[in-house]
């Protein structure tokens with residue numbers, strides 16, 4: 001019997017999106033070594049893809065080196081035109097791309113459609129930002145001299161990308177690299193190679209020259225080791241777990257690459273007793289359950305002021321009860337499967353640990369026809385700071401509510417994490433909002449909003465949540481070197 005994902009994939013307009021060849025030096029490479037791609041909702045095999053080798057990585061690096069001078073030599077307006085063409089093709093094929101994303105990643109189709117638009121928007125935004133890499137002129141401290149700071153492309157870049165946003169996490173890196181004038185080699189997550197390969201097809205059609213955007217699929221260690229070793233890779237951008245981020249940072253030390261890391265989060269979500277409860281529930285639903293909870297911005301610790309704790313839990317659980325769990329290709333679905341079984345198992349372990357330590361649990365009964373990758377949205381209340389969920393990233397639809405008494409106390413608890421990616425504060429008190437905007441230790445803070453990402457904002461974290469920024473002019477500078485030039489004797 002053919003499952004729902006395979007049926008949808010067979011009906012794609014772009015059947016070449018599932019051909020499974022890697023894209024190196026402008027050529028489609030079909031290896032005899034193959035890896036399977038599965039639908040995480042059913043475990044069904046839906047495609048297979050080439051397994052690239054370390055030798056393929058070397059070919060890709062050589063091709064990128066060859067392509068670099070001509071690509072950096074193009075006028076930024078010309079690069080921008082090619083990038084806008086790429087974004088436009090993503091939009092033209094958004095339905096096929098969304099089906100690919102849902103089939104291999106599992107997220108609901110409406111969220112996959114949103115991701116395609118989000119992903120295309122990064123390419124489009126960087127197309128313009130590349131035209132504005134102005135540099136500076138410094139008022140001179142020396143007579144008869146002119147001091148300039150130029151921004152120049154750093155060289156060949158590499159990207160190691162995750163499975164939770166298989167399109168947007170590539171375009172957020174590649175849009176910036178290409179706009180800066182750098183070729184990029186992408187190694188996507190093995191769970192979601194089809195989306196990455198489809199992006200390569202569209203880049204080729206948009207006129208991105210051979211060697212400028214390449215996608216290699218295969219074993220993460222086999223492919224990343226030669227990228228790390230090679231002195232020609234000047235920048236490395238990674239999104240994924242803090243554990244792997246540390247390995248890649250260490251591996252880049254030998255060749256002193258410029259490294260940017262988007263790692264795990266453990267976002268505190270503070271709800272004070274002066275807020276409109278409906279707005280807070282709406283915010284927390286968005287911050288917890290987008291991408292079925294598999295989002296580094298996800299609210300991991302929902303701190304609720306004691307006076308409204310019980311009313312909040314009641315309203316929150318009523319909203320959660322409306323979430324429909326199922327296959328992402330079913331239009332009614334709000335929560336799909338976890339992309340990896342290990343992520344679902346981690347959620348279950350956190351629930352068991354919290355309940356053993358005294359948390360109250362509210363969850364719907366699991367539909368037994370759903371496989372092991374599904375986690376039913378679960379609310380844990382009366383969570384305490386010693387529970388696993390209070391300090392380990394969840395990455396799934398399990399919501400932990402922790403009561404608090406005072407502002408001072410909750411700020412200390414919110415900042416006690418080694419992570420510092422996103423944070424949220426809901427309050428109607430302007431002075432408090434201003435105070436907390438200074439005091440919460442994170443790279444991105446939403447005050448009375450749970451929706452704040454997009455191409456113009458600097459996305460990134462403090463502490464062990466990462467290094468550098470993506471999106472915004474800061475994201476472009478990750479792929480550029482500064483050069484100070486002093487003209488003397490004028």
Ligand code: NAD
Pocket residue numbers: 160161162163164187188189190220221224239240241242244245247262263264265295296340343393394395
């Ligand atoms: P991961 O860090 O293992 O995978 C991310 C990327 O790194 C993938 O491309 C993977 O193939 C690659 N990778 C894995 N091991 C590698 C290695 N030794 N050398 C080089 N590359 C390697 O993430 P995961 O295990 O799939 O997910 C585990 C946790 O990571 C999640 O529960 C979540 O906490 C976090 N995560 C965060 C994000 C994010 O958006 N920041 C995305 C995915 C996962």
